[in-house]
Amino acid sequence: MDGKEYNSEEEFLKDYDSSVFEKLSMTADILIMSVSSEETGNYRKLTEKKFSILLVKRDNYPFKDKWCLPGGFIGIDETLDDAAKRILKNETNLKNIYIEQLYTFSDVKRDPRMRVVSTSYMALVDKNRLNDKLSKNASWFNVFMIEDEKSYHVTLDNGSEEIKFVVTKTLRDLTTDRYDFKIAKNDKLAFDHPLVIISGLERLKNKIEYTDIVFNMMPEYFTLGELQQVYEVILNKKLLDPAFRRIIANKVEKTSKMKTGGGHRPSALFKYKRKSNE
Amino acid sequence: MDGKEYNSEEEFLKDYDSSVFEKLSMTADILIMSVSSEETGNYRKLTEKKFSILLVKRDNYPFKDKWCLPGGFIGIDETLDDAAKRILKNETNLKNIYIEQLYTFSDVKRDPRMRVVSTSYMALVDKNRLNDKLSKNASWFNVFMIEDEKSYHVTLDNGSEEIKFVVTKTLRDLTTDRYDFKIAKNDKLAFDHPLVIISGLERLKNKIEYTDIVFNMMPEYFTLGELQQVYEVILNKKLLDPAFRRIIANKVEKTSKMKTGGGHRPSALFKYKRKSNE
DNA sequence: TGAATAGTGTCTGTGAGACAATATTAT
DNA sequence: ATAATATTGTCTCACAGACACTATTCA
Numbered sequence: 001m002d003g004k005e006y007n008s009e010e011e012f013l014k015d016y017d018s019s020v021f022e023k024l025s026m027t028a029d030i031l032i033m034s035v036s037s038e039e040t041g042n043y044r045k046l047t048e049k050k051f052s053i054l055l056v057k058r059d060n061y062p063f064k065d066k067w068c069l070p071g072g073f074i075g076i077d078e079t080l081d082d083a084a085k086r087i088l089k090n091e092t093n094l095k096n097i098y099i100e101q102l103y104t105f106s107d108v109k110r111d112p113r114m115r116v117v118s119t120s121y122m123a124l125v126d127k128n129r130l131n132d133k134l135s136k137n138a139s140w141f142n143v144f145m146i147e148d149e150k151s152y153h154v155t156l157d158n159g160s161e162e163i164k165f166v167v168t169k170t171l172r173d174l175t176t177d178r179y180d181f182k183i184a185k186n187d188k189l190a191f192d193h194p195l196v197i198i199s200g201l202e203r204l205k206n207k208i209e210y211t212d213i214v215f216n217m218m219p220e221y222f223t224l225g226e227l228q229q230v231y232e233v234i235l236n237k238k239l240l241d242p243a244f245r246r247i248i249a250n251k252v253e254k255t256s257k258m259k260t261g262g263g264h265r266p267s268a269l270f271k272y273k274r275k276s277n278e
Numbered sequence: 279m280d281g282k283e284y285n286s287e288e289e290f291l292k293d294y295d296s297s298v299f300e301k302l303s304m305t306a307d308i309l310i311m312s313v314s315s316e317e318t319g320n321y322r323k324l325t326e327k328k329f330s331i332l333l334v335k336r337d338n339y340p341f342k343d344k345w346c347l348p349g350g351f352i353g354i355d356e357t358l359d360d361a362a363k364r365i366l367k368n369e370t371n372l373k374n375i376y377i378e379q380l381y382t383f384s385d386v387k388r389d390p391r392m393r394v395v396s397t398s399y400m401a402l403v404d405k406n407r408l409n410d411k412l413s414k415n416a417s418w419f420n421v422f423m424i425e426d427e428k429s430y431h432v433t434l435d436n437g438s439e440e441i442k443f444v445v446t447k448t449l450r451d452l453t454t455d456r457y458d459f460k461i462a463k464n465d466k467l468a469f470d471h472p473l474v475i476i477s478g479l480e481r482l483k484n485k486i487e488y489t490d491i492v493f494n495m496m497p498e499y500f501t502l503g504e505l506q507q508v509y510e511v512i513l514n515k516k517l518l519d520p521a522f523r524r525i526i527a528n529k530v531e532k533t534s535k536m537k538t539g540g541g542h543r544p545s546a547l548f549k550y551k552r553k554s555n556e
Numbered sequence: 557t558g559a560a561t562a563g564t565g566t567c568t569g570t571g572a573g574a575c576a577a578t579a580t581t582a583t
Numbered sequence: 584a585t586a587a588t589a590t591t592g593t594c595t596c597a598c599a600g601a602c603a604c605t606a607t608t609c610a
Contacts, residue, residue, distance in 0.1 A: 009339055009390070022354040023301035026384075026395060043583075044587045061287055076300040076393055080384040098451065104382045104397045106304075106358040112287070115354055117304060117395075119382050173376065174552050175490040212453040225588065242591075243572060264588040265580035274452050321610070322560045503561065520564075521599060542561040543607035 024115040028083040029071035029193065031102070031120065031200035032091065034127040035217050035230050036140065044263035049229040050142040052127070053197065054091065055156070055163075055189075057137045062112050063190030067156075067163060069197075070138070071118070084121040093133040098124040098216035102199050110192045118191070122200040124216035145201065145236070151184065152198055163188040167198050208234050212251055215272040223259050223267035224248070251275050302393040306361040307349035307471065309380070309398065309478035310369065312405040313495050313508050314418065322541035327507040328420040330405070331475065332369065333434070333441075333467075335415045340390050341468030345434075345441060347475075348416070349396070362399040371411040376402040376494035380477050388470045396469070400478040402494035423479065423514070429462065430476055441466040445476050486512050490529055493550040501537050501545035502526070529553050 032054040037047035055067040070091040074083040080101070088097055102120040110116065127140070141156035141163065150170075156163040165186040169179035183194050207213045214230055228244050253273035260266040310332040315325035333345040348369040352361040358379070366375055380398040388394065405418070419434035419441065428448075434441040443464040447457035461472050485491045492508055506522050531551035538544040 006339055006342075009342065021303050021351045023303050024354060025299050025301050026304070042587085044581095044585095046588075061284055064284075064287065073299045074384070076302060077386055079386060080382060080395070098453070100454075100456070101381065103379065104358060106352070106397075108355050108357060117358070119384075175376070175493050175550075176378075176485060177489065178378070207454060211455065215453050223589085240573065240575090241589085242593095243574085245590080246572075260581075262588070263582045264586075265590085267589055272453075320560090322558095322608095324561075501562085518600065518602090519562085520566095521601085523563080524599075538608075540561070541609050542559075543563085545562055 024117060026074050026080070027071050027116055027118045028074055028080050028087060029069045029118050029120045029191075029196055030084055030087055030091075030099070031069055031122045031196055032088070032125060033122060033200065033204065033217070034125045034140070035233060036127055036142065046225060046229065046262070049226075049233045051233045052140045052142045053156070053200075054134075054138055055141055055158075056091070056135070057139070058190055059137065066188055066190040067141075068190035069120075069193050080119045084119075084123075088123055091135050091138060092125065092130050093135075094125065094130050098213070100203075102196065102203060105192055105195065107192060120196040120199065122203060124204075124213065126217055126219050128219055143197075143201070154194070154197065161188075165189060165194045167194050204234060212272070212275065215251075218272065221255060221257060221269040221271060223269060224252070225267055227252070227270070302395060304352050304358070305349050305394055305396045306352055306358050306365060307347045307396050307398045307469075307474055308362055308366055308369075308377070309347055309400045309474055310366070310403060311400060311478065311482065311495070312403045312418070313511060314405055314420065324503060324507065324540070327504075327511045329511045330418045330420045331434070331478075332412075332416055333419055333436075334369070334413070335417070336468055337415065344466055344468040345419075346468035347398075347471050358397045362397075362401075366401055369413050369416060370403065370408050371413075372403065372408050376491070378481075380474065380481060383470055383473065385470060398474040398477065400481060402482075402491065404495055404497050406497055421475075421479070432472070432475065439466075443467060443472045445472050482512060490550070490553065493529075496550065499533065499535060499547040499549060501547060502530070503545055505530070505548070 034052055034054075036050050036052050038050060040046070040048055054070065056070050058064055058066055058068055070087050072083065072087050074080060078086075081099075084099055085095075088099060089095060099121055100123075102122050104117060104119045106117045108115065110118070139158045141158045144155040144157070146153040151166055151168040153166050154164065165188075166184040168182050168184045170182070172178045172180045181195050181198055183192065186194050204213070208231065214227070214234070217230060218227065224245060227248065228239060228241070231244065232239055251273060252270040255269050255271055257269040258266045259269055312330055312332070314328050314330050316328060318324070318326055332348065334348050336342055336344055336346055348365050350361065350365050352358060356364075362377055366377060367373060377399055378401075380400050382395060382397045384395045386393065388396070417436045419436045422433040422435070424431040429444055429446040431444050432442065443466075444462040446460050446462045448460070450456045450458045459473050459476055461470065464472050482491070486509065492505070492512070495508060496505065502523060505526065506517060506519070509522065510517055529551060530548040533547050533549055535547040536544045537547055
């Protein structure tokens, strides 16, 4: 760049002008996911599980009055992980929550104010642990997703408001079945957050198949029926009981506790047990 | 923040002072991976495949004279993907290369000059396509990795120079077997690039099992023996012929071409064929 | 001819899908 | 008694691991 010669790293750094590159801002956005239980009315039936995510209503520009994922700018002395955990703590008042980096979005115009690159995270919580501790503008939305060859049609519902958006996908790479995603319809969500939601749902769907990630959304004690319901609502398909029990057999531990009162045979309560290492 | 009330997004944006948050710089770093063939001396034997990555020798501070991954700052009007592709093009003179975002690293002190967040990418190339087109400071290093319970021991070798580093891992999350990585020993690589290398190798190892990603490193025509060698060098274990052939049977297409001259039975040449959809 | 790779056949055990059967509760 | 869930048994089929066997080339 300039012609000056340096003889050591120290000398170079002392002289370094960090303003030669135009800088930008970064945010961390967090997709907080959980499962809720809804009464069915029939005393015999189990509660119905719904997959849900946490959104926050914006009361400032940009995107005033739209919904968005919890997020915020990262400090100059703060890592992305720390920022994500800070935001998560603010939003839920909980620590020790499962959190994982998803993807970094960097479209030039994704924020109308200025250049902002955002790294997205996903977090999983057991909703029972925090239902009353939510920050004031936050609300849980049940998620209904229909996926076809070309697009995702998503409906979010918090009981009083409905949000719909459509994300289209175009094949990016033949060898790994990766897609480029594009927001085709979106009225009520801020920024590119529909893309974050799709990424997170896909990541969760994949990981539930080959990891024990699901237990991050479960209470300490649960029945196998409840666990199966959570799998089914995430994978969006019915599973056969015996097959399901085989799959999770070595991930859970039977306790002496029982769940009764359901108008049907009571169920043993189980605990998560880390899969035995081969 | 300030008390002023805005009535529209336009009005707000016009007034917006983007300097309220301290900004930072971002880079894209690319782990370019390939496989090289080395003669064995024995006319009967196949060439031996080695897994290799591309490094660049730095001739400026910081980390002057150390090796690093190809990378660079992103422009204020450039996405991370575009920056990664630009850097890849600079380095290899090739377009249409497989590239995939890996992870975003944001340690506060990862760059001694100033705060720099880096999004890493991995790219796969067929080395035969570009061996002569490399940029001047670049060099291919063969990769030897030993992994145990607690750490990765990696040796890189380009024929004239050897780079060794150690990365330790500590379990981060019981449910998904994720680890926190830390550089325990590293003399010759700049920045946190050992972590990028580990991430990329792990990602590739996983994806080779459930996608067709390997074909991005293969020439158009190849024998099944060569393909198997590539699998073996990436997975770092021997595979049984019949099992391997079953696995890749519906991913490849036999051509009428043959590879002869090996001092042994000639082999049919195959082409990649996208797996038949069920 | 023999070393080396190419390519196929087949046995066996594991595990998933499918379906059937039994058990137990609250109303 | 009945609706609903809980739990287990078992048959079959697909597939991966393992090993054996045959085929073909060139110095």
